Amino acid sequence: MTAGRQVVDPARDLAADYSRRAAAYARYWAPVIHPMAHPLLSAMPLADAKTILDVGTGTGALWPLIQAAAPGARLWGVDGAEGMLRAGDAALRGRVAVMDAQWLGIRPARFDAALMLFVLFHVSDPDIALRQVLDVLRPGGILGLVVWGHDPGLPGRDIWTEELDRAGATPDPRDQSVMRHAWMDTPEKLTDLVERNRFAAERVWSGRFSHAFAVDELLATQTQCGLPSRRLESLDADARSECTGRVRARIQRLAPAEREYRVEVIYAIARKRERATAS
Numbered sequence: 001m002t003a004g005r006q007v008v009d010p011a012r013d014l015a016a017d018y019s020r021r022a023a024a025y026a027r028y029w030a031p032v033i034h035p036m037a038h039p040l041l042s043a044m045p046l047a048d049a050k051t052i053l054d055v056g057t058g059t060g061a062l063w064p065l066i067q068a069a070a071p072g073a074r075l076w077g078v079d080g081a082e083g084m085l086r087a088g089d090a091a092l093r094g095r096v097a098v099m100d101a102q103w104l105g106i107r108p109a110r111f112d113a114a115l116m117l118f119v120l121f122h123v124s125d126p127d128i129a130l131r132q133v134l135d136v137l138r139p140g141g142i143l144g145l146v147v148w149g150h151d152p153g154l155p156g157r158d159i160w161t162e163e164l165d166r167a168g169a170t171p172d173p174r175d176q177s178v179m180r181h182a183w184m185d186t187p188e189k190l191t192d193l194v195e196r197n198r199f200a201a202e203r204v205w206s207g208r209f210s211h212a213f214a215v216d217e218l219l220a221t222q223t224q225c226g227l228p229s230r231r232l233e234s235l236d237a238d239a240r241s242e243c244t245g246r247v248r249a250r251i252q253r254l255a256p257a258e259r260e261y262r263v264e265v266i267y268a269i270a271r272k273r274e275r276a277t278a279s
Contacts, residue, residue: 010178011080011100011124017174017230018058019083024224026059026087032211032221032261034061037117037146039207040267044144046070049112053078053136055101055129056119060088066115073112078104101129106136113142121147121181130197137272143199147184149206149264154221155213156251156259160228163250167243170234172227190268199270211261215252218259219244 018025041062046052046069054066057077066075077092078099079085085096099105101116101123114133123129133143184190187204194201213221222228223244232240251259 011102014122014174014178015080015082018081019086021225021229022059022081022083022087024220024229025084026061027224028217028221029225030059030061033118034065036207036209036263036265037062038065040117040144040146040269041065041069043203043267044069044113044142044269046073046113046142049073049142051111051113052076053106053111053114053133055079055104055114055116055133056122057088057092057096058084060085060092060096062117063089063091070113076111102132104132104136108135109138110136111141112138113144115144117144117146118148120145121184122178123180124178126180126183126193127197130194130199134198134272139272139274141272143194143268143270143272145190145194145266145268145270147190147266148181149185149266151181151185151263154226154261155218155254156222156247157227159247159250160222160231163243163247164228164231166246167235167239169231169243172230173234174227174230184266187266187268190266194268194270198273200273201268201270204266204268206264206266208262208264210263212256213259213261215248215259218251219248 049070050073052066052070052073052075054075054077057079060077063075075095077096080098080100082098085092085098101119102125114137120126120129184193187206191201191204223232235243
C-alpha cells in the first residue's frame, strides 16, 4: 500500500452513495422500477412460506406486495446502505439489518424463501452472494431474482453526457468494479449463474416495460438520484444551473415517445437443491 493514499472500498462507497440519495430514490426511482418486480412475486410459490429474507431491501417499498404474496410469512430484510433502511417505512423497524450481501451474518437454513430484487448486479462477486443466500435457505428453499436485461438508460442520456462534458464535469465517480450487469443480462447468463451456485433454475424469463416520463419528473430523477446527479456535483452552483438549464431546454423539445423509458427485465425462480450443504 502506498503511504498516504486513501483506499476506497467500492462496495462501501456504493452503499454510502445510496444512503445519501435514499429519499430521492424512494420518491423518484422506486415508483418507476417497482412495477417491474410484480411479475416475479406473482409467479413465485410463496403462499406457504413462513420466513422470507429480502436481500437488498432498500426502503422496503415492495414489502406490502411481498406480504400480500406470502400472507403467513414473517419478513426480514438486509441492505448494505443504512440510509436506505432508515428512509423506509416504520414497518421495517426491528426487522432489517445492515449487511453486505456477500457476508450475511445469519445462521444456516433459516429461511423458506429469499428475494434479490434489482440488487445482484450491484455485488462485486455475485457467486459469493448467491452462495451466502444458498446457505441461509432451508433445503428446497426458493430464490427469486430480478435483474436488468437490455437497458438503454433513461431518456436524454446522450444529452446529459454532451452537456456535462461541455460544462467540464468530471467523469462518473462511481467505481464500476461493483457493477456486474454483464454477468446476468440475458436469461441464459442468469440461468448459468444460479445453477453453478447449486440452485436448480425452475423458471427464467424476460419481460419488457416502459415508463412515460414527464419533463419535470425525468429531470428530477436524473438530477437527484441518477448518473447526472453524481457528475453535476463536480460543478459549482452556477455551472450546475447552466448545465441543467441547457439539458431542460433540449429535453423539452423531445417528442413524448422520446421521453419514454423502455427496458428489458430478467426474472429467475430457482430452488436450493435438496442435497446442497452449507459452504
